[in-house]
Amino acid sequence: MSERLSQQLAFLIEADKLKSVSRASSLSDNSRKENSGEHSWHVALYALTLAEHAEPGVRIDRVIRMLLIHDLVEIDAGDAPIHGDHDAEALALAEQQAADRLFSLLPTDTAVEMRALWDEFEAAQSPDAVFAKSVDRMQPVLQNLANGGGSWVDYDVSEQQIAERVGAKVARGSPALWEHLRGLITAHFSAR
Template sequence: MNTQDLLNQIAFIKEIDKVKYIQRKTKLFNSDRNENDAEHSWHLALMAIVLAEHSDAPIDILKVVKMVLIHDIVEIDSGDVFMYDTLKNHLNSDEERIAANRIFGLLPQKQAEEFIAVWEEFEAGETNEAKFAKSMDRLEPLLQNTSNNGGTWKEFDVKYEKVYEKKSVIKNGSATLWNYAEGLINESIEKGILKK
């Protein structure tokens, strides 16, 4: 056993506990409490396992689970960027790259390289696994907002066009889940919890 590798792994495990303190704008289902990044990542991992059969392409579900569990770890340093933020882009940033190198760099080199590669693959969104993982990442807050009478859409006056644009990423991983999501978006318009 390499004692230094173990100590590095324990240091990483302690560091990622900070994900539990990163508050997201979305609220838990049928709740007024904000979700944190750890809850979000856990929920996406279970969603991916449960909904894997709806992927449009064959996927390595373990890789998808890894992606959704680590995709927001960089927010320990960079903070959460609200999906509908009008001032800051939600795409990969220099801040997130620096955070990825620092946080994953706590691990032994081989693991650090693997985690960074998985994180980069998720961010690029080009592989079947990344497309499905991103579908999960966009579906969960949609389900939350519809369970909360519009949730962050109402709170931040987010319009239909922006929601539709951001959520349409779901179709890259699953036509079935996109059809379901599109139906929820349209129902939200009819119910008046999302405005055009």
Template sequence: MIKERLLKDIEFIVELDKMKSILRQTSLINEDRREDDAQHSWHISVMAMILGEYSNEKIDVCKVIKMLLTHDLVEIFAGDTFCYDKVGNEDKKERENLAAEKIFGMLEEDKGRELRVLWDEFEDGKTSEALFAASMDRLQPMLSNYYNNGGTWKKFNVAKEDIYKRIAPVKKSSDELWGFVENMIEDAYDKGLISK
């Protein structure tokens, strides 16, 4: 007889396949195809492994990776909200909280609670790990935009000031990465990839 716990775990894992169908605004570098949530989560998790040494504070990289693999699971039910979409972001928190209850509620209480705690910590952005995870989440689309000749920055006429606001977690988590980010934004502006 197959245990109920295992059946719930498998049902959850099958549900996660939907991540591969949730398209983000960001395109893959040098391709016309938009990335999906699964690709994004994988990419930023590897970034955390590689760039973790640049954190200003000692961080638990494994915990950061868990956060990064968990943070967009709610989009299975809430959908992806483009970061520069002011109207879409008005009710994002409410939609994502309802989605978090649903997705994490699919698991047995202990596992669902563990993932929910990671998700909440990421959303609160107060710990060193959450701050670094947010930095990876924000840096990855910036790299795509920069190496895609402006990408969504150009497509949606995003102002430099808005880009600086969006990437702010990097300034708090890593002096070295912040220097890189500032250089990239200013170079993108000089090249006309972003607006004033």
């Protein structure tokens, strides 16, 4: 048991590094860029708060677990801004290698379990993963709306591009959420 605990604590200390991974989106008061650790907390709180908008059958506690671990691979692979350019294949490989390294810090049974949960999130096919992806895409939109445009301004993103890159994924998890969000986005762009 002490050996298992040592492995678990090593994983948790390694996870601390996610707080030093910077994202493209900023805090809602625009004081600084958000990091992937606090983003992970925020999206888990999104899932908890917006649970009623998930499709029937979605198990919100599994969604929350997914969101707690969904960005850990960025410790090695970094954050790839959704509106930035990146080599999708190279990134996927780097993330797979990061998952191999990070989850294997854990005792084997837990490592297998967490890896399976991360793989499920990445595959974005199960109802739980689809809703997790939906709130993960929603949160930076809300941050940008709150701080006057944020990464949309930095990356010169149009309303149309947001609909394509973000809308489809949010809508897949919850049409109602996207409907509401689309109204807010249109209002934001009309006011610019």
